[in-house]
Structures are given as C-alpha cells and as structure tokens.
Amino acid sequence: MKAFDYSRAEATADAVGQSARLIAGGTNLLDLMKLEVETPEALLDITRIGLNAIDAEGEGLRIGALVSNSDAAADPRIRRDWPLLSRAILAGASPQLRNKATMGGNLCQRTRCGYFMDNRSACNKREPGSGCAAIGGVNRNHAILGASSDCIATYPGDMAVALSALQAVVHTERPEGAREIPMRHFHRLPGDTPQQDNHLESGEVITAISLPAPLGGRQIYRKVRDRASYAFALVSVAAALRMEEGRIASVHLAFGGVAHTPWTNDHVDELLTGERPSPALFDKAADLLLEDAQGQGHNDFKIPLLRRALAAVLAEATGE
C-alpha cells in the first residue's frame, strides 16, 4: 500500500468538491490499495458526516448514503415494501462485509476482473491505453452485453441491480449544487474510457438513494453463482412483477454479472407487459434481451444461462 494522507470530513460540505478519494466502509477500496491497483494520494473519511438515516419520503423511502448494507437489508420498511433490495443485499458478500459496506460505497465498488486486480496485466480500466488482457484471457466472468474492445469487465455488485429494477434514484452533491441520477443511468458502459465506472464527477458526493412508491407484486432476486454464498454472480436477475387477471400488469427487470452496468432493457419490460405468461413469451423476452449478446470464449455460457435464469424468475414471479 502506498502512503497516503488521511483526513476526516465533519459534514457533507467538507467532502464536496474535494479531490481526495472518499472512504466509508472501505471494503473494496482498501483491498485495491493493498494491491496498489488504487493508489490515492489522499483519503477523506466520510463516516462521520451523518447521512445514515432511512426516512420516509412521500410514499417512498430515502436511504442515506452511509447507511450500512446490513441496516438497509434489515429495515422493516424495506423488507416489507421493497423486499427485492433486501434480498439483493443479502445475496452479496458476507455479514462482516455488509456490516462495514455502505449504500453509497456499494454503488462505487469496482470490477473483480482478475486482470484489473493484477498490476502486471494490461488493463485499460486501471491504466488507460495499456490494453485489455481479459480479451483472450481468463474471462469466464466477463461481460456479454455492452462490452467494448477496450474493456469487457462487469459491474460486480448485487444491490445496484435491485435498485435499477426498483427505479431508484441516486442523490448527489456537487460544488454547483445537488442533482439526481436515476440508478439506471448511474453506471456507464466502458466504451473507450473504461477507467470511468459511472457518471459521478470529480468531487461529487453521493448523499442518498431514494426509492419511489412501492411497486408491489412479486419481487425476486435470483443470483446464479458457483457456490452458495460469497461468490459474485455469474448472472443475476432482479424482477419486480405484478400480475392482473392472468396477465403481466407491470414488470421491471434488471440483470447483473453481464455488463459494465446493472443491465436494463426497457423494451424487454414492455414486451412482457400486458401479456399472458408462458415459456414461449419468456423465450421471446430472452431473444430480445440477448439480441446483441456477445461471448468472449469462457463466458459464452452466460448467454444461455441468462436466458434460463430469466425464464426461472418469470415463471416464479408469474406463477407459470
């Protein structure tokens, strides 16, 4: 780990517009600093600035950026009205990590691509312009959607996938004022600048995540993984689906482990809406979802796997 300056913010305002890396739970950042994949010159500790309450906001909920993952997953309102979020959080990491990890920090966790985490490998995300060793390398857990010739990494988390399906909004503060970023547009595709995981600007601070009024219906987070716990998703499917009179009245889907972002596709949601569920319909939805899917060799299986995981989730959610 390289030496760094450490200071502590007392209020949100102290953190906004700063060039220092923000640290809260540090569950990902510290690991990367030990590997010297991340080498910040200064860390600004924001764990004491508040932002750790979960408040009702109209029919929705506003979750402070520094609420721990454990507290959010255990919140009775979240468990009752947005169970998808609770389930997705509990599907990730370990109790110890969830106790430390914060809501805002979780959104900012970085890919677990083995080449990104290994300084001797070429990686455009770590060192722009150096190339992508994952292409042609061990890429079993890499992206099948939205990848570029510069980067095929995936966003690794579960929570953001659920938040995407739940139509959550990320609240931030910048020097020029507050802004709101829909969760579905928070992360970005790699393109030729994979070093940028998301649309946060330098000095911008996540202050809260808000959930709109409960979507109701069945909420399912299906994480397919190599072992029963403590493994990143091979693919995951988040679904909030409501049936009316035997038809899908509304559905919001998001997918993890397949792209540089939690993946959403409004056309897939629209295709399903108003239809009677059937294996044939699920297949049509998967066709559309996977229209542009591209395997990298070791991860080719994710294409049929995502199709099957989607079918499983839709079958369960619709009672088909």
Added chain:
Amino acid sequence: MSDTYDTPDTRDMLDRTRQGVIGQPLDRPEGPLKVAGQATYAAEYARENCAEGVLVGATISTGRVTAIHKDEVLAMPGVLGVYAAPQMLRRPAQGTAGEAPLQDPSRVDYPLQPVALVVAETFEQATAAAKALRIDYDDASDKARFLPTQETAEAAKEPVTAGDLEAALRDAAHVIDANFTTPGHASAAMEPHAAVAEWDGDDLTLWGSLQMIAFNVAELADSLGIDPKHVRILSPYVGGGFGSKLGISHEAVAASLAARELGRPVRVVMSRQLVFQSIMRRSETVQRIRLGAGADGRLTAFGHEALVSNLPEESFSEPVTQASEFLYAGDNRLLGVRKSDITRLTAGSVRAPGEAVGMQALEVAMDELAIATNLDPVELRKRNLPETVPGQGTPYSSRRLVEALDAGAAAFGWDQRSPTPCARREGEWWIGMGMSSAARVNILAKAEARVTLTAQGHVVVETDHTDIGTGSYAIFGQIAAEMLGQPIDRTTVKLGDSLLPAGSGSGGSWGASSTGSAVFYACEAIRATLAQALGCSADQLILKDGQAWAEGVDARPVTDLLTEDLTRTGKIEPGELMEKVNQSTYGAFFCEVAVNAFTGETRLRRMTGAFGFGRVLNAKTARSQCIGGMVWGIGSALTEELSFDARDGHLVNHDLAEYHVPVHADIPPMEVILLEERDADASPLQSKGVGELGICGAAGAIANAIYNACGVRLRDFPMTPDKLLADLPDPFAPAA
C-alpha cells in the same frame, strides 16, 4: 533390536489396557487456545528488533534476472536491504525431500517466482519498497510452454501392466471408455506461509509454519550450507498445511539469509496472493479410464491412464492411479501416469495426492459401468473386490469396504434411490442420489518420540511432530495415557520443536499412526521398567488411574515404583509389511444433490461417509478429519479450480475470493460412520491413516448424484453450472 515394523503386532495391546481413553472423542487440548487467539502462529512470534521482509515476484514467466536496481529502494524510508542471494529458493521443497530444493532465484522458472527479498523496519515500508523495486530481465517467455500436451509428456514411472488390456476390452460384454479432466487445486491453508528467523552466533532459530520439522531442518540447513545441528525450527501450531507446508519454501530461506546479513531477526510473511502463485499446486489431470466387464459386471479389463504436469526437473508427478492399483478387480491392466513439463508454478502434494483426483474419475466410470450392466452401483463394487492385488498377488490387510458400503447405504437410505435419472423433481430442482467408494494408500513412516513418566506420575510426550489441525496433541496424549494408565489430565504433549525427537511429520495421513507408534513403544519400555519394579511380567502389568497391579500382586500407586523420572524413547520404521501386505484405507460415500433445472447450479443436500481405517484413536478428531476430507471432496466436485492464463502461465485467481473453496452454505448435514477395525499389519497401534481418506472418491459420488438427478453425465471437474446447461432437460417439461 530393529526398529522396522516387519511382523504384525497382534497382541491387541490397546484393547487390553484399562485406562479407557484410547479412541474416546476427547477434545483437542490446544483447542481453547486456538479459538481464543492464544495459540501462537509463526508470524506472531514477536522478536525484539525484528525487521520485516517482503518477497518480490517475477514479472516474467521464464528467463533470467539481469539487474536488480537495489539502490533506488535502499534510499526509501526504513529500507534495510535487498537480497537476491543464490541460496534463496527458486522453488519450494517437495514433501520429505530432506535437502535443498532448486535454488538461485536469478533464474526465473514460472510467473511470480520470488526473485528478491526487501527488508525494512516496518512491513509497510518493506511492501512499498518491494512494489517499487525495478528488476530487469532477460525474458525467455516466448519459448515457454504453458499448456500440458500428450505429445510432450513422458512416463512419470514405469506403467503397471498385467495381461492384455486391449484384448480383454475386445472380449468384454460391457466396455466403458471415458475421458476425464480435473483442474489444478491449491492447498488453500488458512494461515499463509510465514517465518521469523533469528541468529545467535552460528545458531539459527526459525519459527515457521511447517508440517515436517526434521525434514525441514535438513532442507533449510542444506539451503543455507550449514550443519543441521545449527538449525532449530519451531512450529507448534500450524494453521493448515494440506501439503503446502511439507517442505520449506521461499520465506524460510530468505528470512534466514537476511537475518544473518543484518544481524537482527527478520520476519517474512507471504501474501495470500504469493502463496497461491508460488508455493505448490496440484497438477491438472487428463484421465482416460477403460473398464471391461462380463455380463455379470465382473471386471476383466482395467485401464487408467493420466496426463499431469510439472516444471522441468521436478520429480513429483500427481500419482493419479495410486488407488487403481489395488481397489478393483480386472486381471488385464494398464495403469500409467505421464508428465508434461510446463511453465507454471511447482506441482506437488495437495490434499490426498493421487486418489483425490484419480478416485473421483474412477468412481464415475464405475457408475457408468453399473448403468451399462444394470447393477446397483453398490453391488457392482462388491462384485469387484479382488482376493489379492491384481497383477501382484499381494494380500490385503484389513479391508472393510463391504461393511462401509452396507453401513453407509443403510444409514443414508440408499434403497430410496430411483436408478432412473430425472425421476424426482422438487420445484425448480432435480433431486438425485449417488455413491462411490473411498480408498487411499496407507503409509507408515519413520518416527521417534520420547515419553517421560515423572516421579510425580505425570506423563510427558515429546516429539518434533506437528499438529496441523488434525489432533496430534490429543491423540499422542491418549496413547500415552492409555499405555501408562494415567488420566488424560495428567498428560502433557510437547510438539513442533526440532530439539525434540524426530516424529514422522504430518503428511500423507501417516502422522498419528507413525509417531503414535513411537509413543506406544516408548510407553512399552516404561511399562517394562514398571513391571520389573512391581515384580511381574510386562504382559501381566495392569495400569489404571495411577495404580499398578497384576494378577496376584496388590495394587500400588505407580509413583511408589518410581524413584525418579522415567524417560524412554520409542522408534519405528516401515518394514517388510509395507511391501508384503497391501495396507489401505477404505470407505463409501452416499449423497443427495439438487440440481437447478434452469440454472444448472448443484447444491448438496446431505452426505454420508462410512470409513474403515484401523483402530480409531480419537473418535472426534477422526470424525473431523472425515468431514474435512468430504468438504474438500465437495470443493473438488463443485467449485475448486485454479485458472491459469494460457498465454503466460500466470495464475489468475489467487485469493480466497476467487479460488472457490466450499463455504458454510455449501455444506449440508454430514454424517460420518467410523468402522472400528484392527490392522496389525499397519502399525502396532493397529491403526491406519484417516486424514485424507474422506476426500478420496467423494467428488465421484456427487457427480453420480448429478447424473441420477438430471441425466447429465459430467466428466469435467468442477461441475459448475456452465457445464450442465447444454444437456439439461427442458426445465418446463414435467418430471419423468
């Protein structure tokens, strides 16, 4: 008197002693220390003025170091030295080597090979300097071969042949001819490799995390070019070894050299990543198994051929066919292992070398044969237990495989299994059952131990033997307490110090039986002296709870017979029995799995193992060993795989987040049945090794259960979801 074990000891000594502690499920005496964080592990020995060393791994795959820019980092804060001496190790030592492994790290044999040690006042300073150290290389990676191939392989040893395999296969009513692949495995011990080295004049003390102290002293002394009498190694607690700490590794030699140069203690703790990248891997295997059987399922042909890999100049090759040599019938045989030299980290002993991967393939092939012959898999195995070792005629010592198959089947409820795949569906899950045999060679190793009965009636057992989490402290205490008739709380066991008599070391499942036999003999010598003092023959002597008596001789406190501490040393060496009698351990696995019809995820629902391995010395530690073995079997079946980049041979998944050992959620209720037996051919304790038996074949049972669940026959391990998808039945189709 010769120390070699040439004649079976059929006295049933430990059944005639009276104390009643042998075999009991006693707690490990060091357990409370370990769970309270009070057992001191290698890196925790705080020596005054200790400097910290960090190893630097090569950034090329193979080639030579041409320059190390030491001066740049020597100017960094706290840096004390940069070392790349020719005595430093290029590779770790193989188990029981007893001499220096390949040295001179200026030649790079594999990616991330440690090439230098940076020492500084603090760990952070040493780490920063190690990361900053610039090294120039003559890179020969373009000439390296990173993947094993049949074309480049050579026979690892003379193949075992008998009869005419090809002809027998042609004539067989049923033939199975299948190829299997298993990936590389890491030992993945919890405690990383660490060493603290301190010199006092010419004398070196090294606190290390090591499995075989006497061998390790010889390896370290030879590496340093000094007399072994100047080397003391301490390793009283070891946080798991699984083969990776059989021999010394880079950190021990580097710490010793730097400590000598600096004239102060040096600690070197390897990072988790570097342990994965530079210590020891289990070779991946490609296996072809050919079985030929008559209409009645009796094997006539048995072929098991494997391709493994290692670095050039390494003698070790994964002994894949080890159990195939003795387990099943088939007079026409061909067993062979070929080794391909490749550029990856050293391959060596990792948890049950040989059987762990060989048995899992063989037991799948046997399942396929059971289906072909329309026999119950249990029955097929029973029909194929030979009278003597096929092709050799060697008799077997105790072999309770039939009992294990029957006891396991009954406890598990094997009769509830449908032989037809896809017969049971619960929601999204296909449910299936599978079974396999367990088999593992048994080895007796040379060992020595010292036992003292103090004038106060306290028992002290001393040997350099290690406890790697297996129960050595408990078991040696039980043997001595049983033999000397003292309560266990009057027994103390001292281990892991090379100043003590050389035990066998922990490895190859041989520790408890081998060093335990030395303890037994030392106690016998003490008993002889006590008998003389009491005025009876040693045979007649009865010892219990500190009292001594014999038929017609009144009981007296043992302390009355002692005028001073009574110390005796016991020794054992393997003898003719190792050659004349096939001594192996046996068992059977039964398991139930659920396979997700949509995603291909496999979740184990329950597992039963029944094992016979001679006398059970401690029912609790033995059971724990069996469960631990089965857990590794589950890992081998479902999750564990070293992923190497085929372009440069480097290991991509080098930590416990990305190398998937099973986690708690993967492990369902586990049932273990211990079958008591006495194997006088194996040791005077009539015990055999159990440490690794629980692994050997377990993954095969899981593969067979997956087939029974969903009809997908997998021969490529681990059986991750991606490998099932293509052949899974339509998830929306109703169960058959």
